[in-house]
Amino acid sequence: MKFFINSKNTAYLRNLEEEFGESTNAIRLELNKFEKAGFIDSYSQGNKKLFTVNTKHPLFKDINSIVLKLTGLDHVIDYILQRIGDLDRVYLVGKLSRGQATDIIDLVLVGEAINKPFLLEQIEKAEKKINKKIRFVHYAPLEFDLEKIKEPGMHPLLLWSK
Numbered sequence: 001m002k003f004f005i006n007s008k009n010t011a012y013l014r015n016l017e018e019e020f021g022e023s024t025n026a027i028r029l030e031l032n033k034f035e036k037a038g039f040i041d042s043y044s045q046g047n048k049k050l051f052t053v054n055t056k057h058p059l060f061k062d063i064n065s066i067v068l069k070l071t072g073l074d075h076v077i078d079y080i081l082q083r084i085g086d087l088d089r090v091y092l093v094g095k096l097s098r099g100q101a102t103d104i105i106d107l108v109l110v111g112e113a114i115n116k117p118f119l120l121e122q123i124e125k126a127e128k129k130i131n132k133k134i135r136f137v138h139y140a141p142l143e144f145d146l147e148k149i150k151e152p153g154m155h156p157l158l159l160w161s162k
Contacts, residue, residue, distance in 0.1 A: 001054035003040060004067040005092065006158050007060075012048045019098065019155055022138050039063075071096055071132030073159065076105060080122045080134075087111035088141055090160040097157040103108055105133045107136040108156065110144045 002009055007050045012031075013031070013080070026102075033053055034040045041054045054060065068074040081090055087109060091097075094106035105161045116138075123134045 085114035091156040092159040093154045097155040
């Protein structure tokens with residue numbers, strides 16, 4: 001899910017081990033299957049093998065669309081993030097960012113001036129459409145530190161960026 005929510009996301013084996021709490025061998029086997037099927041690509045950076053989604057795969061757009069619809073994130077992106085002001089980045093955190101089913105979408109918004117009354121109005125509309133609750137925290141770019149949202153259980157996943 002990590003790769004299909006945002007095609008800019010990359011990960012390496014040890015990072016995925018920490019994120020999913022699985023053995024490196026189990027994760028390596030699954031990554032090899034995805035790579036053999038052409039869904040993900042890999043490349044070396046130093047002594048790390050990084051993985052990223054293959055956006056040129058014929059099924060990428062379909063899988064991406066399905067993942068966004070299943071999670072309700074399609075409405076969040078279309079109805080909220082694109083319209084609320086000057087955003088730089090949006091991170092998905094919490095259970096959904098770990099690929100676990102949940103009725104709550106937790107977001108970290110990073111940007112200057114956002115229209116909070118409009119944001120709350122759009123969140124209310126989106127919640128009704130997707131039948132999930134949406135929680136958010138807003139940081140100005142100068143006060144944001146990625147380390148703040150790397151606390152246990154948060155698992156920040158870049159959802160959208162300018």
